Amino acid sequence: MMARLWNRRTRAFLLVMPMALFIAVFFVWPLVIMVKQSVSDTAVLQILPRTADEVAGWDRASPPSEAMQAALIADLRAATDEKAVGDMVRRLNSAQSGFRTLMSKTISAVAKPETGPLLAPVDKRWMQPPYWIAIADALEPRTDRYLLAAVDLERDATGDITQMPEGSSANRLIFGRTFWIAGLVTLFCVLIGYPYALLIAASTGTTRAILLAAVLLPLWTSLLVRTAAWFILLQEQGLINGFLLSTGVIASPLALIFNRTGVVIAMTHVLLPLMVLPIYSVLVTIPTNLMPAATSLGAHPLRAFVHVMLPLSLRGVVSGMLLVFMTAVGYYITPALVGGAGDQMISAIIAFYSTQTANWSMASALGMVLLAITLVLYVVYAQLSGRNSIGGRM
Amino acid sequence: MTIKNGIRGFGLVSAAILAFAATPGLAGDLTIVGWGGATQDGQREAYFKPFAAKEGIKVLEDSWDGGYGVLQSKVNAGNPNWDVVQVESEELVLGCADGIYEKLDWAQIGPKEDFLEESVSDCGIGTLTSGTGLAYDSEKLPDGPKSWVDFWDLKKYPGKRALRKGPKYTLEFALMGDGVPADKVYEVLATPEGVDRAFKKLEELGPNLIWWEAGAQPIQYLASGEVAMSAAYNGRVSNVNAKEGKKFVFVWPGNVVATDSWVILKGSANKEAAQKAIAFMSQPENQAKMPKYVAYGITNKKAAAEVPPELEKNLPTNVDNLKGALPLGVDFWIDNNESLTQRFNAWLATR
Numbered sequence: 001m002m003a004r005l006w007n008r009r010t011r012a013f014l015l016v017m018p019m020a021l022f023i024a025v026f027f028v029w030p031l032v033i034m035v036k037q038s039v040s041d042t043a044v045l046q047i048l049p050r051t052a053d054e055v056a057g058w059d060r061a062s063p064p065s066e067a068m069q070a071a072l073i074a075d076l077r078a079a080t081d082e083k084a085v086g087d088m089v090r091r092l093n094s095a096q097s098g099f100r101t102l103m104s105k106t107i108s109a110v111a112k113p114e115t116g117p118l119l120a121p122v123d124k125r126w127m128q129p130p131y132w133i134a135i136a137d138a139l140e141p142r143t144d145r146y147l148l149a150a151v152d153l154e155r156d157a158t159g160d161i162t163q164m165p166e167g168s169s170a171n172r173l174i175f176g177r178t179f180w181i182a183g184l185v186t187l188f189c190v191l192i193g194y195p196y197a198l199l200i201a202a203s204t205g206t207t208r209a210i211l212l213a214a215v216l217l218p219l220w221t222s223l224l225v226r227t228a229a230w231f232i233l234l235q236e237q238g239l240i241n242g243f244l245l246s247t248g249v250i251a252s253p254l255a256l257i258f259n260r261t262g263v264v265i266a267m268t269h270v271l272l273p274l275m276v277l278p279i280y281s282v283l284v285t286i287p288t289n290l291m292p293a294a295t296s297l298g299a300h301p302l303r304a305f306v307h308v309m310l311p312l313s314l315r316g317v318v319s320g321m322l323l324v325f326m327t328a329v330g331y332y333i334t335p336a337l338v339g340g341a342g343d344q345m346i347s348a349i350i351a352f353y354s355t356q357t358a359n360w361s362m363a364s365a366l367g368m369v370l371l372a373i374t375l376v377l378y379v380v381y382a383q384l385s386g387r388n389s390i391g392g393r394m
Numbered sequence: 395m396t397i398k399n400g401i402r403g404f405g406l407v408s409a410a411i412l413a414f415a416a417t418p419g420l421a422g423d424l425t426i427v428g429w430g431g432a433t434q435d436g437q438r439e440a441y442f443k444p445f446a447a448k449e450g451i452k453v454l455e456d457s458w459d460g461g462y463g464v465l466q467s468k469v470n471a472g473n474p475n476w477d478v479v480q481v482e483s484e485e486l487v488l489g490c491a492d493g494i495y496e497k498l499d500w501a502q503i504g505p506k507e508d509f510l511e512e513s514v515s516d517c518g519i520g521t522l523t524s525g526t527g528l529a530y531d532s533e534k535l536p537d538g539p540k541s542w543v544d545f546w547d548l549k550k551y552p553g554k555r556a557l558r559k560g561p562k563y564t565l566e567f568a569l570m571g572d573g574v575p576a577d578k579v580y581e582v583l584a585t586p587e588g589v590d591r592a593f594k595k596l597e598e599l600g601p602n603l604i605w606w607e608a609g610a611q612p613i614q615y616l617a618s619g620e621v622a623m624s625a626a627y628n629g630r631v632s633n634v635n636a637k638e639g640k641k642f643v644f645v646w647p648g649n650v651v652a653t654d655s656w657v658i659l660k661g662s663a664n665k666e667a668a669q670k671a672i673a674f675m676s677q678p679e680n681q682a683k684m685p686k687y688v689a690y691g692i693t694n695k696k697a698a699a700e701v702p703p704e705l706e707k708n709l710p711t712n713v714d715n716l717k718g719a720l721p722l723g724v725d726f727w728i729d730n731n732e733s734l735t736q737r738f739n740a741w742l743a744t745r
Contacts, residue, residue: 082491082492082493083470083492083493083494085491085492086492086493086494087492089491093732094732094733097729097730097732097733097734099729100488100728100729101725101728104487104491107491167737167740167741167744168736168737168740169736169737169740170739170741170743170744173743173744174739177743235618235620236618236620237618237619237620258604336607340604340605341559341604341605341742341743341745342743342745344739344742352739353463354463355461355463355464356460356461356462356463356731356735357462357463357731357732357735358462358463358466358467359463359732360463
């Protein structure tokens with residue numbers, strides 16, 4: 001008996017294993033790495049241990065001492081791992097522009113035995129405190145600078161958290177915009193998707209098949225193709241403007257592309273299936289006799305809808321909204337193609353740090369902030385819409 | 395099938411997947427990565443096909459849009475699936491310092507003196523020289539702009555303008571538009587006041603300024619009349635003129651000239667074939683075929699001598715075209731790209 005139970009448990013466990021393994025490898029592990037990346041700051045310390053000791057006693061204002069310079073030369077001579085040196089230079093250049101050329105010059109100079117013990121002959125920038133301050137500030141293995149920078153904050157010379165100088169970073173604005181656009185798109189998707197799902201659910205046979213296909217076909221089409229199609233429709237000499245101009249509805253072309261309007265239109269269309277399908281799947285489970293029953297009891301059709309249909313279908317609406325909003329928050333291609341300069345969303349900024357400058361810490365920190373805000377919004381949403389609607393009984 | 399067999403089956407499948415994932419990229423098929431478009435179409439005819447035929451190996455192609463992080467993560471992950479990649483000058487310098495490229499064997503390629511000075515490096519060899527500059531459609535603007543100063547002249551030339559979304563090129567053009575001579579641009583840009591000046595100049599165009607990201611976009615904008623003038627790559631301009639009979643003009647003075655190079659990613663499973671391919675693509679007789687496909691300069695001086703004059707006059711390396719041109723400040727951008735892009739994004743976001 002026990003053996004059979006054990007067997008059954010093992011089987012159940014083994015059946016869940018692939019899923020658990022998948023989540024662990026493709027979700028939990030990357031998440032842990034992301035958290036670690038966003039607070040870890042060992043690139044400089046790893047290469048410059050001697051310099052770290054010397055810099056500890058420095059007053060951050062006077063020219064670097066001879067011991068500091070000698071220690072730096074010794075550290076650079078001892079460094080063998082090119083990639084680790086590259087990471088150090090990237091970290092320093094990110095704090096103080098100019099480090100890249102300064103370091104490559106210095107590294108080739110220290111390869112010659114006659115260089116040293118002073119650095120001024122190599123490059124006079126080494127006499128300037130800002131470069132040494134950048135090193136001094138990069139020696140703690142744990143840092144909050146990336147997380148702070150992700151929301152436009154930094155630490156000043158005394159270590160207090162302050163605002164970054166105006167015009168140097170706009171992440172907060174872009175985060176706000178990201179959630180605002182996602183919210184707008186979700187709203188429009190509900191307004192268009194709900195009636196449409198009602199229509200599909202109410203129709204039968206071929207009509208239903210055609211209406212469903214109209215939702216599913218775009219879903220199977222590449223995102224890029226759909227966005228490009230909107231580009232053709234919306235541009236100044238595009239189909240929509242051409243039609244409106246020729247019929248005399250408008251006198252000059254409407255600005256439909258390279259602005260917020262274009263982004264919201266295109267994203268609403270692209271994400272609409274994610275709203276329609278969950279609502280539809282709930283609607284078809286609602287017995288068709290409920291509405292006539294309510295009407296027969298004297299309810300106005302509108303009242304019957306509000307008190308019977310809407311509450312019953314709310315579960316679909318709630319999950320549709322969640323799906324659309326969460327997908328919209330991470331959107332990248334559509335705003336880049338049909339949006340203007342003022343419509344960039346946060347994914348574009350994350351992509352810049354990861355694919356362009358290889359500043360993984362900054363990319364991770366922005367991702368962390370995005371995740372944190374999204375989780376908070378999710379919790380609020382779950383409270384407001386009632387737990388049952390989201391995860392519970394189906 | 396019983397559950398037990400199912401589980402065993404699953405185990406086998408996952409073992410197979412793991413084994414597959416752990417297999418290094420199959421040696422033999424060389425993957426060369428360019429930037430797509432007409433340039434890669436030309437490279438296919440002039441380089442990839444003849445090389446594959448000569449060596450009897452298969453050449454696979456891919457294309458990309460740049461980005462140092464992409465290369466770095468491929469190499470750091472081990473077993474890069476790309477062997478030979480066409481990189482921009484900053485990516486060449488950065489990657490060479492970080493050790494993500496294999497060192498080239500110049501003995502196989504030929505004497506370094508045969509190549510333009512800026513195309514010679516330990517990790518890469520220049521393959522094409524492109525110009526990024528002011529372009530317009532002469533059928534729409536018969537008396538078109540002559541300089542970046544004209545680009546900012548909204549009275550004389552009404553209409554929208556397009557620039558590349560990002561600080562590189564854009565800030566240079568803004569300073570030249572503000573009257574800074576080409577040879578003083580990086581000197582001015584190296585100071586905080588110079589950067590402010592460039593951003594202020596961009597501000598002047600207000601809502602008349604739109605942005606492009608891919609090289610094909612400015613050509614579309616010009617063709618559709620969306621913009622009156624735009625920054626564009628010279629090769630794209632020549633190409634649309636040749637293939638679609640357009641009368642676009644590329645203004646040579648004030649164009650920024652940059653060199654792209656071939657590199658081999660570190661850890662490539664086909665290092666030897668990659669080295670041979672790079673040597674093949676750098677031979678004068680092969681390079682000389684390229685200008686027929688796209689009007690970018692070539693780096694082998696012997697090849698340049700063989701290009702017919704009617705093609706040569708459209709190349710950024712042509713002596714007349716080089717007058718007033720600005721060589722891209724590679725050192726400036728490897729130092730300042732991150733901080734200036736951050737500022738550029740912040741500026742864009744608040745506009």
